[in-house]
Amino acid sequence: xxxxxxxxxxxxxxxxxxxxxxxxxxxxxxxxxxxxxxxxxxxxxxxxxxxxxxxxxxxxxxxxxxxxxxxxxxxxxxxxxxxxxxxxxxxxxxxxxxxxxxxxxxxxxxxxxxxxxxxxxxxxxxxxxxxxxxxxxxxxxxxxxxxxxxxxxxxxxxxxxxxxxxxxxxxxxxxxxxxxxxxxxxxxxxxxxxxxxxxxxxxxxxxxxxxxxxxxxxxxxxxxxxxxxxxxxxxxxxxxxxxxxxxxxxxxxxxxxxxxxxxxxxxxxxxxxxxx
Numbered sequence: 001x002x003x004x005x006x007x008x009x010x011x012x013x014x015x016x017x018x019x020x021x022x023x024x025x026x027x028x029x030x031x032x033x034x035x036x037x038x039x040x041x042x043x044x045x046x047x048x049x050x051x052x053x054x055x056x057x058x059x060x061x062x063x064x065x066x067x068x069x070x071x072x073x074x075x076x077x078x079x080x081x082x083x084x085x086x087x088x089x090x091x092x093x094x095x096x097x098x099x100x101x102x103x104x105x106x107x108x109x110x111x112x113x114x115x116x117x118x119x120x121x122x123x124x125x126x127x128x129x130x131x132x133x134x135x136x137x138x139x140x141x142x143x144x145x146x147x148x149x150x151x152x153x154x155x156x157x158x159x160x161x162x163x164x165x166x167x168x169x170x171x172x173x174x175x176x177x178x179x180x181x182x183x184x185x186x187x188x189x190x191x192x193x194x195x196x197x198x199x200x201x202x203x204x205x206x207x208x209x210x211x212x213x214x215x216x217x218x219x220x221x222x223x224x225x226x227x228x229x230x231x232x233x234x235x236x237x238x239x240x241x242x243x244x245x246x247x248x249x250x251x252x253x254x255x256x257x258x259x260x261x262x263x264x265x266x267x268x269x270x271x272x273x274x275x276x
Contacts, residue, residue, distance in 0.1 A: 053094045053111050053196075055185060060104035063123045064178055065096050072096075075182040083189055086276035088205075088245035089197050089238065091189060107181060111192045119150035119184060121177040122158045128167045128174050129156035138170055149180070151187045190276070194238035202231040209247050216251045225254055229262060236266035242273040249273060 057065060064072055073096070080091045102108070109117040121127075128142055129149050136155040139146070144159035159167075167174045175183070206217050206227075221230055233254065234244050244250060253269040260268075 052092045053109065053185075053189070055094055055096045055181075056102070056108045056110070057096070057098045058102050058104040058106045059098055059100040061107055061121060061123050061177070062098045064121075064181065065098055072178045072182060075178065076185065079182065079186045079189065083186070083193070083276065086243055086245075086274075087193055087238065088243050089193055090201055091193070092196055094185070109185060109188055111188070112195060116192055117150060117184060117188045119181075120145070120147065120158075121180055123177050124160075125158040126161050126164050126167075126174050126176055127156050127180045128159055128163065128172050129154050130172060135172075138172060142167070150184045190241060194235040197231070197235055197238060197244075199228065199231050202234060203227060205244075205247065206230075213247050213251065216248065216255070220251050220255060224258060230254075233262035233265055236262050237269055237273065240266060240270045241275055242266075242270045243276050244273075246273060 076094050080094070083089075084091055103120075105120050105122055106118060107121060108115055122145060125144060127149065128139065128144075130136055130138060131154075133154060139155055139157045142157045142159045142163050144157045144163075146155075146157045148154060149156045161176075164174045206221065209217055221227060225233070234250070237244055237250065249272050250269055253272065254265055257265055257268060
């Protein structure tokens with residue numbers, strides 16, 4: 001069997017250039033590359049897959065990556081900016097592609113080349129979900145695709161937009177596909193942020209630390225804790241969803257508790273640091 005060919009199109013600020021149709025493209029791989037003139041939240045397609053998050057859409061979800069009303073690339077940019085500011089770590093770019101050789105209503109999220117999340121979504125429907133599993137019975141009156149939301153595993157149903165008003169009156173949460181996917185991606189950013197902190201980034205953080213921290217850095221690294229050990233220490237802190245912006249507290253904790261593992265240090269340090 002011949003290897004499926006690849007056809008490229010580019011989305012610039014929500015507009016596909018050139019315009020493409022997915023009809024009759026069986027056997028071909030479709031890669032829609034996203035470019036955003038307003039920021040670097042979405043990559044135009046780096047070959048260094050281990051350097052980026054990847055969001056892969058089935059072809060029925062292609063409108064989400066192309067429609068200006070969805071602006072998922074703008075949502076991703078805002079999410080990355082906020083997390084970077086709060087956590088103190090640079091997040092890799094997000095590479096978005098659309099393929100027709102996978103389930104058309106499924107999207108998959110990768111980090112460092114490894115799948116970290118997958119779920120179904122419907123571009124023309126709204127996700128209606130309960131705030132508590134005990135409220136599941138309320139979903140029975142809505143028609144649509146039933147399942148569980150990918151973040152909290154709460155029961156949900158993907159129903160037509162006309163159901164939104166009735167769902168709101170019942171106190172149920174109702175979000176569109178763009179918002180659901182962006183929220184899922186945000187949660188996976190938070191869960192995996194420690195994994196994307198590189199040794200180079202760690203070194204750069206130390207090199208550009210505030211003046212009042214410089215002496216502490218000189219005292220501790222590498223004499224009392226190596227760069228790699230400090231990198232692992234920061235990763236352990238991030239895994240607990242604690243910010244690494246305050247290097248003074250992080251280094252002081254290491255100085256006060258020398259001999260402990262980075263995991264043990266992270267547990268102690270986590271009580272002193274801000275959440276993100």
